[in-house]
Amino acid sequence: LPSDSFKYLSWHDIEEHDVQGNQLHCPRVRKGPSEEELFFRGEEHTLKKRKLVTDTEKWQKKLQENWENCAELNLSFQDLGDLYQVENFRRILQRLIRVEKLWLVDNSLTDLSAIRLPRCRELNVNKNYFTSFKQLPKIPQIQHLSLAENNIMTLSGISDLRHTPLESLILKRNPCEFQESYRQHVFFSLPNLKILDGVPKLPEDFSPPATRFFPKMCTVL
Numbered sequence: 001l002p003s004d005s006f007k008y009l010s011w012h013d014i015e016e017h018d019v020q021g022n023q024l025h026c027p028r029v030r031k032g033p034s035e036e037e038l039f040f041r042g043e044e045h046t047l048k049k050r051k052l053v054t055d056t057e058k059w060q061k062k063l064q065e066n067w068e069n070c071a072e073l074n075l076s077f078q079d080l081g082d083l084y085q086v087e088n089f090r091r092i093l094q095r096l097i098r099v100e101k102l103w104l105v106d107n108s109l110t111d112l113s114a115i116r117l118p119r120c121r122e123l124n125v126n127k128n129y130f131t132s133f134k135q136l137p138k139i140p141q142i143q144h145l146s147l148a149e150n151n152i153m154t155l156s157g158i159s160d161l162r163h164t165p166l167e168s169l170i171l172k173r174n175p176c177e178f179q180e181s182y183r184q185h186v187f188f189s190l191p192n193l194k195i196l197d198g199v200p201k202l203p204e205d206f207s208p209p210a211t212r213f214f215p216k217m218c219t220v221l
Helices: 035-040 055-065 083-094 182-189
Strands: 072-074 101-103 122-124 144-146 168-170
Touching: none
Parallel strands: 072 101, 101 122, 122 144, 144 168
Antiparallel strands: none
């Protein structure tokens, strides 16, 4: 749901609960505004007196989050409109060391190159703002990757996925889709790829992409 519908509501921390991070099917990981942010918004009346948090309470909170044990996680549609939300989102992603299936659809993401997902086999980052394959997270075990509706201009950097077990790739509605010999270039760069944009590898996809020949001699009229 768009967060604008709730911008006039008060923020509250739910401190006493037994729900752990890996028990949430579609969590919202966005932190509420800081005290300074609320002050400048004129909403300081929503603040409550914060107690001194002990090390034990901090450790219990970390255990409750329990993101490290998530195998499948949907963090789509987070509506990350503020810097503190983006930073908290990255903090969560850095802890996903066991995730195998991850959905990050429509989060206005631009660069996750500092993130490593060592066990991720399926990643969906449709409808974001990636412009290059270099901006993807490190995904050495990836098998299914969906990048539809981003802004990837060229296929430069796609060969970085060559040494992964990637079988299926979706690049629909990216500018690179209109590149000449698009399918041949992708399959040439990723020889183990079986499916591109939902279409299995065709006989004509086996041929290397045509290279333009420019003669060394010219005619002067």
